[in-house]
Amino acid sequence: MTEQKAPPQTPTLTVDTVRQGVTKDNNRRSKRRRRCVRALLLTFFAITCINAGVTSLLITWRAPTVVSFDMKGTLDRFTEQAAEQSLDEEQTKALTVRFMDILNDELHTWQGRHDALILVTPAVVSGTADITDEIQSAVAQKMSAGDGR
Numbered sequence: 001m002t003e004q005k006a007p008p009q010t011p012t013l014t015v016d017t018v019r020q021g022v023t024k025d026n027n028r029r030s031k032r033r034r035r036c037v038r039a040l041l042l043t044f045f046a047i048t049c050i051n052a053g054v055t056s057l058l059i060t061w062r063a064p065t066v067v068s069f070d071m072k073g074t075l076d077r078f079t080e081q082a083a084e085q086s087l088d089e090e091q092t093k094a095l096t097v098r099f100m101d102i103l104n105d106e107l108h109t110w111q112g113r114h115d116a117l118i119l120v121t122p123a124v125v126s127g128t129a130d131i132t133d134e135i136q137s138a139v140a141q142k143m144s145a146g147d148g149r
Contacts, residue, residue, distance in 0.1 A: 070132040
């Protein structure tokens with residue numbers, strides 16, 4: 001005698017289960033699946049919000065301050081003052097090189113101390129602090145003190 005395997009029994013379907021579209025076992029499984037998906041989505045959104053907050057803080061924290069400096073006005077002022085002195089060509093060259101070195105050092109020092117981005121005045125429309133007077137007075141002090149660097 002050969003044994004025949006009976007087909008697996010499926011739960012009987014009633015009008016209510018047909019309306020719901022699932023049997024009781026599938027209903028429990030889908031509830032578990034929905035809870036799991038809901039928990040995963042909630043975790044995903046929480047992590048995304050935390051990452052967005054941390055990223056915006058880092059961008060704000062590391063953004064340099066933007067300031068302006070009137071390079072043309074400073075050079076014009078130096079040229080006028082140098083022209084008032086009676087210097088020969090070699091002395092004028094030495095004075096100009098010394099002035100440019102001091103100006104460059106002062107700008108780099110100010111930029112390092114204030115973590116700032118220095119733009120020339122024509123590149124700025126509005127909304128930045130002007131550091132021209134501060135830099136000019138520091139350069140003038142170093143030039144009058146005879147401090148070459």
